[in-house]
Structures are given as structure tokens and as C-alpha cells.
Amino acid sequence: QKEVEQNSGPLSVPEGAIASLNCTYSDRGSQSFFWYRQYSGKSPELIMFIYSNGDKEDGRFTAQLNKASQYVSLLIRDSQPSDSATYLCAVRGNQAGTALIFGKGTTLSVSS
Amino acid sequence: GAVVSQHPSRVICKSGTSVKIECRSLDFQATTMFWYRQFPKQSLMLMATSNEGSKATYEQGVEKDKFLINHASLTLSTLTVTSAHPEDSSFYICSAASGGNYNEQFFGPGTRLTVL
Secondary structure: OOOEEOOOOOEEEEOOOOEEEEEEEOOOOOOEEEEEEEOOOOOOEEEEEEOOOEEEEEOOEEEEEEOOOOEEEEEEOOOOHHHOEEEEEEEEOOOOOOOOEEOOOEEEEEEO | OOOEEEEOOEEEEOOOOOEEEEEEEOOOOOOEEEEEEEOOOOOOEEEEEEEOOOOOEEOOOOOOOOEEEEEEEOOEEEEEEOOOOHHHOEEEEEEEEEOOEEEEEEEOOOEEEEEO
16 A cells, blocks of 8 residues: 655744645655645645655745655745645555545645 | 546435436546546545456445446546445545556545435
8 A cells, every 4th residue: 555644734833934844755756756736625736746756946945755764755945825725735646547646635724 | 736526516416316426537538437436534445446448346345336436538437326325425535547657646626425
């Protein structure tokens, strides 16, 4: 059973702070890692993806991957109230056609 | 990114009826579509993977006779919930991928199904 684990939160940070979201996965053969944001009642929207160990930055977002520890994280700098949402970690295996396996998500609340 | 639509966005039906949900890729050809279900406060759970022109592959625990999936063209997949019951009430979301790039999956806006 392939699993993706996230702390459900809620994670509360003040506006302007750094929010740190964490995710672990069980399938060591996983190759691609994704972070999605989901607002209540809406479908997920892709924030970024990462394939290689290390950091990947895109604007205020930084994804970090450590395959040895089977750990992926998302940092949000200068958090804004509009960042308040549920953040889903998703993992995909190496086989063609493999669907994404999602964690339960972490709820982030950014207070102004 | 590419656009995926779903119809209807919301449906309320009586127990025992069947409901069809459409998923369309509007500006690209989707060789593979995925159907997910999400209960409140839960994650997206994959129900099935659908490849154009072939039978869908269902995840363990998902009844293929209850959740009928048809992927007749490269731009349309349908999910039919047959003989719906209140426990089938959920948020159904499709995603679509093109060619061999399964890392580019585009999600539809979802369909909220309520079975009375």
C-alpha cells in the first residue's frame, strides 16, 4: 500500500512569516513529487513539482526533496492571507500512466 | 496550462437513480484520464485510470459495475454512478494527461454529488 503522509494541521502563521509544510511517502520507487493547493469546494491546483534531490524555487515557493529520507517539503515565504488553503502533497511512481497518490493535506491559515 | 471541464458542477439526485458526469479536455488530447473521489476533510482517492479506447483500470475496492467509465474519445471521459446511494455523495474530480507526460495532469473543477 503506497502511502503519503501529511500533518493535517491546521498550521497557523502570521502574515509575512514562512510557512513550512511537510510530507513523507512510503514508496521508495517514487520519482515525481507535487504540491497542490486546494481551496474549499474547489479542485486542486498545481503549485510546483520536483524530481531531483535538493531545492527548487518558484517565486515565494520552495520545494525540498530528500529521497533518502523519503521526505518532501514546501516552504512559503512572505505568507499572505490568500495562501490560506489546504496543501496536498502528491507522489507518482516511475511507471507510465501511474496516477498521483495524494496525502490528506495540511490546512494552512495565514492571519493578517 | 490546459483546460479540463466537468459537467455538471453540482447534482442532487434521489437514491437509486444513475448520474453521469462528463470530463472534457478542451484544448488538448487526453490519452489518459483519472477519476478521483474526495470525501469531506479527506484526500483525493483514485478510483480508476481510463485510457482512450480501452477499458478503465479500477483501484482496489472500487466497484466497476457501479462506477462505469467510458473514454470514447481523446477529449471526453464519462463516469456514471449507477443506482446511487447516499454514501456515494462526494466530490468527484477528473484529471487528464496527454501523451506520455503523466507528470502534467490537469484537474477538472469537480462535481459535487448529493444523493438523497
